[in-house]
Amino acid sequence: SSLVKAGLIPKLRQDNTEKWCILPAIRPGETPLQGLNNVLCNAKLPNVEPQNPQHNLAMSIDVWAKNNPNSKLLLFIDQSEEIITLCQNYDQRKEFFQQILTAINAHGDKLRVILTLRSDFEPQITDVGLKLAPEVLNQLETTVLINLWQSGRFIVPAMTRGELNEAIEKPAQARVMYFQPHELVEKLIDEVADMPGALPLLSFALSELFLKYLRRQREAQYRGITIDRALTQADYQELGGVMRSLTQRADKEYHLLVQENPAYEQVIRHVMLRMVALGGGELARRRVPLSELEYPPAKNDLVKEVIENFTTARLLVEGQDAEGNPYVEPAHDALVRGWQRLLEWKHLDEENLLLQRRLTTAAVEWQSVKSKKQSSGQFLWNANPYLDVLNKALNCEDNWLNQVEVDFVRRSVRKKRSNTIVGWSIAGSVLGAMIFYAAVWMQWRNYEITQANSLARSSLSLFAKYKDMEALVEVIKAGKILQKHKASDQKVISALHKVLDEASKGNRLQGHTNRVTRFSFSRDSQTLASGSRDKTIKLWNLETGKVIRTLIGHDDSVRSVRFSRDGQTLASGSDDKTIKLWNLETGKVIRTLIGHNSHVESVSFSPDGQTLASGSEDKTIKLWNLETGKVIRTLIGHDDSVRRVSFSRDGQTLASGSDDNTIKLWNLETGKVIRTLIGHDDSVRSVSFSRDGQTLASGSDDNTIKLWNLETGKVIRTLIGHDDSVRRVSFSRDGQTLASGSDDKTIKLWNLETGKVIRTLIGHDDLVFSVSFSPDGQTLASGSDDNTIKHWNVETRRKILTLQTLQTLIGHTNRVTRFSFSRDSQTLASGSDDNTIKLWNLETGTEIHTLIGHDGAVNSVSFSRDGQTLASGSDDNTIKLWNLETGKVIRTLIGHDGAVNSVSFSRDGQTLASGSDDNTIKHWNLETGTEIHTLIGHDGAVNSVSFSRDGQILASGSTDKTIKLWNLETGKVIRTLIGHTNIVNSVSFSRDGQILASGSTDNTIKHWNLETGTEIHTLIEHDGAVNSVSFSRDGQTLASGSLDNTIKLFRIKLFGNLDLNLDSLMAKTCDWVRHYLENNPNVSESDRQLCDHVKK
Known part of the structure; x- marks a missing residue:
């Protein structure tokens, strides 16, 4: 865009050899034809009228050419990928192209058209453009157009290192600035070299x-000192480098606003999601008219x-379109494609976003017709099946609808009610009261089942936002x-399956009126004590989720709570500078330590229960004699607040973590x-000893956890995530797992042998201040700034294995793309980008054969069940069948017009399926x-094919x-x-043929669920693309391989509720949620009774 606007167009205007008429730039947006007409109107040329073939662009240029016989016309279509990403109307796209x-075909001598676009969208633009080429163009003319595109292409090359150096250093030199150290310039260049679109970033x-x-300069002036005029590496690292500077700034602006008012969280989410283009496969920014960002008054000021x-932060830019209408859009595509928070919102709200785009278009059209005083009733959605979903969304406090959409939905709902009343009145008068009431009942039944569907969708949406208990309540309402009505609805039943199977936590404990700061399990794991900024301590019965007792006595926030080993006493530390010892039988204070x-x-508490250690913001640790309440010793050594103290199991050592980073x-x-x-x-916010006393874990504000060898004082491992x-931080009882709670609102479970994350527990709406394993190791508690305690079942639903290398097979000269085991597990076949297949003896690790014959990379290999034949698919568009005894080709199957990505034998070995880049699957008779x-x-492209066990169904991805x-x-297609x-x-099919797994x-x-075609589960366990999924032969395990360099194994008991009918599912779901309904103070009275008549 910059090259055309700042380079080419000024050059053409200065060129005296040819006379140019340069039209204003067109931004296609959601309505490219409107953009074209705006430009024509600006040039006082006739508009294009799709309904009138005579009024086309070629005719408009005819008019212009007669008045400008010696000039040429330049039409500039800027950011033309918007035809794909923003224009969702197929007819508009077609008409525009x-x-x-x-016009190009008719006025090749007069007209020049320039398109700018992101290079990753070029295949789509050319493909769609040529598909939609006018039928009047013959083959020769179409070929001419293709040649024009090829000859006219100009790829703006990436800047050279020298050019980047100038772009970085010269502006700095102009302000008498320099980089410190000078190597920082090279680091900046290294980060952006060869990166498309790097310059704006x-x-x-x-x-x-x-x-x-x-x-820094202002602070220095305030202190009366002078600093170097340097751009520093420390600042660069704080920014997170070039790539993260933009997204870190977005996070900073987000946190500043949310800290000011939590309501901003949803407002930012709703505003930014409107700026994401959903079309075209690739993420791109969307220009949003300011009129679309007009919300009801309560929300409008926040928007x-x-x-x-x-x-102001340069994350968004404002402008005006050709008609003078103001708009706002992201300043960089990188914000849309790289801001993790926005990507997560998009993933969670995908369904709502698609609905919102359709709704916005319909609402704007309705408003436009209504503003012209024309009849607008036919534009309402009174008959649209999504109206009930929208009406439910409208009644939510944090709904995403803008003012026009709100008015549109309300009027649609009103019209639907009016139509229903009128319709049934007529039916009643014609058919009589009896039929009328039967019909009303039927209508009501259908309406209620529609409501059940809406509740099921709402349940899945809540579940996607990690609000498991609320999701269970919604889906129970749907099931009831x-x-x-003694009805069956697969969407509701599927939602019951999904939410019930995936719910991973027990009751949510709610009762504190401010942040939960600390808690502690009793030794028998039956009771939890929690301390809060509301100055109280609560004791909870973990079986029922009820408060046993509230301990009141502190005059300020409770910072720490801890049970004694005998479970009879609780110690609490507070911002009122005191420690209180509580008798848990009576709830009374035994002693206050000052x-x-x-x-x-x-x-x-020390392991023998005789001593209490306390750490304070006064930089000291005090050891107290619990019998007398006197200070035994004060430990002095830290240079800042002491955040955490912990005894070793033998009671001889105390660990302390401090704000002095040590x-x-x-x-x-000795006290030394x-x-x-x-x-x-x-x-250092937290320290914890392992049970064997050999390791210490520490958690810090530097976002990391360190594991220390206490014998040497060295770091064993740093856990980053x-x-x-x-x-x-908290060790599990067996010492194999560490739990960590963070300000990023998550809890992570770490495998201490590998240093990898086992699972991330997401569910809190604010900072996680405390985590602790129960003494029996079965559950985990977490406390948060959202004023809740969550009680988690930490059974991980997967096998945790250490995968050891048995042998390394070396021989290929390029990347190994696929491999396959023979049925007897004695032989491995590997396909490679070196165009060969190798057969390996797994007992000896030696190569048996190299199969040579393909003229392109080998993408897929598969053994027949009898182990005598191997099939291979290749980039050379062929499939080869190999005799494994001789290593010779039996047959070459030719038919695909693109690379063959996947091959699979049927169980009887008589047929083969192949998937290809030509978008087809071929089913082959291997005998002929x-x-x-x-x-x-x-x-x-078809990337994967798999036969069902009975050979009657083929699945393709x-x-x-x-x-x-x-x-x-x-x-x-079934x-x-x-x-x-x-x-x-x-x-991959499961062994019983009931389930299909897919990786993406x-x-x-x-x-x-293959019977219904509905989704049962989504496992979000990998941090990269999932390239492979496969069920084990016994059907008990699913394996997945990912670009995050991990293989994960999942137990299939995950699907244990598939065979339950509706009544059984409801009973099981109510069993899961009953304590929550009975004990959570935020549950409404009507919801509290939901499971009263459901059998246990």
Whole structure:
């Protein structure tokens, strides 16, 4: 865009050899024809009228040419990928392309058309453009157009390192600035070299560096000192480099607003999601008219503040379209494609977003007609099946509808009610009262079942937002409607399956009126004590979820609570500078310990129960004699607040973590420091000894956890994964797992042998301040700034294995793409980008054969069941069948027009299926080598094919994000499974044929009920594309392989509720949620009775 606007167009205007008429730039947007007409109107040329073939672009140029015989006309279509990403109307796309192509064909001598577009959208633009070429163009003319495109292409090359160096250093030199160290310039260049679209990001990062310098300079002036005019590496690292500078700034603006008012969280979410284009497969920004960001009054001021703050931060830009209408859009595509928070919102709200786009278009059209005083009733959605969903959304406090959409939905609902009343009045008068009431009952029944569907969708939406208990309540309401009408609805039953199977936590404990700061399990794991900023301590019965007792006595926030080993006493530390010892039988204070000069951050009983240690913001640790209440010793050594103290199991050592970034180990007999552990870059918030006393874990504000060898004082391992401060760490009883709670609102469970995350527990709405394993190791409790305690079942639902290398097979000269085991597990076949297949003896690790014959990379290999034949698919568009005894080709199957990505033998070994980049699947007779069927239906490359066990069904996964199930007898599609948001890479049938697993580039694994075609589960366990999924032979395990470099194994007991009927599902779901309904104070009275008449 910049090259055309700042380079080419000015050059043409200065050129005296030719006279140019340059029209204003067109931004296609959602209505490209409107953009074209705006430009024509600006040039005083006739508009294009699709309904009138005579009024086309070629005719408009005719008019212009007669008045300008010696000039040429330049039409500039800027960011033309918007025709794909923003224009969802197929007829509009078609008309726009046909107008442009017809005009080029008619006025090749006069007209020049320039398109700018992101290079990743070029295949789609050319493909769609030529598909929609006017029918009047003959083959020769179409070929001319193709040649024009090829000859006119100009790829704006990436800047060279020298050019990037100038772009970085010269502006700095102009302001008498320099980079410190100078190697920082090279680091910046290394980060953006060869990156498409890097310059705007680099510009933003440099601007942020300059702003950081200006802040440092102002602070220095205030203190009366002078600083170097340097852009520093420390500031660069704080920004997160070029790539993260933009998204970190977005996170910063987000947190600033949310801290000011929590309501901003939903407002930012709703505003930013409107700026994401959903079309075209690739993420792109969307220009949003300011009129679309007009909300009801209560929300409108917040929206304006968000736009103003994000615009000031250069995250958004405002402008006007050709008609003068104001708009706002993301300043960089990188914000849409790289801001993790926005990507998560998009993933969670995908269904709502698609509905919102359709609704916005309909509401704007209705408003436009209504504003012209014309009849607008026919534009309402009174008959639209989504109206009930929208009406439910409208009644939610944090709904996403803008003012026009709100008015549109309300009027649609009103009209639907009016039509229903009128319709039934007529029916009643004609058919009589009896039929009328029967029909009303039927209508009511249908309405209620529609409501059940809406509740099921709401349940899945709540579940996607990790609100498990609320999701269970919604789906129970849906199930009760079905029970009431003795009806069956697969969507509701599927939602019951999914939410029940995936619910992973027990009761949510709610009762505190402010942040939960600390808690502690009793030794028998039956009771939990929680301390809060509301100055109280609550004791909870974990079996029932009820409060046993509330302990009141502190005058300020309770910072720490801890049970004594005998379970009879509780110690609590507070911001009122005191420690209280409580008798748990009576709930009375036994003793108040006074001695600290500031907040008491942490308390810990010694293993023998005779001593209590306390850490304080006064930088000291005190050891108290519990019998007398006197201070035994004060440990002095830290240079800042002591955040955490913990006794070793033998009671001889105390560990303390401090805001001075260190951990100290104290000899309790002498009161001296044994060792200071240095390694964290920020405050140490938590320390915890392993049960064997050999390891210490520490959590820090530097976002990391460190494991320390206490004998040597060295770091064993640093665990990295949290995006914010780590507040608490806790070892499991067996010492194999560590739990950590963080300001990023998550809890992570770590495998201490590998240092990898086992699972991330998401469910809190605010910072996680405390985590603790129950003594029996079965559950985990977490406390949060959202005022709740969550009680988690930490059984991980997967096998945790250490995979050891048995042998390394070396021989290929390029990337190994696929491998397959023979049925007897004695032989491995591997396919490679070196165009060969190798057969390996797994006992000896030696190569048996190298199969040579393909002229392209080998993408897939598969053994026949008898182990005598191997099939291979290749980039050379062929499939080869190999005799494994001789290593010779038996037959080459030719028929695909693109690379063959997947091959699979049927169980009887008589047929083979192959999936290809030509978007087809071929079913081959292996005896004759001929095609039985070509299965056509996918809109993208077919990446995976798999036979069902009975050989009657074939499943295929495609780049078009869908899975298709095919009847192999007829070659027809039985069902299309839609749910993945990116390429489907792999599909696999379960042994019983009831379930299909699929792995996708959207990083998820989905499980599908093949009888109904509905999704059962989504497993979000990988941090990269899932390239392979496969069920084990015994059907008990599912394996998945991912680009995150991990293989994960899942137990199939996950699907244990598949065979339950509605009544059984309802009973099981109510069993799960009953305590929550009975004990949670936020549950309404009507909801509290939901399970009263459901059998246990």
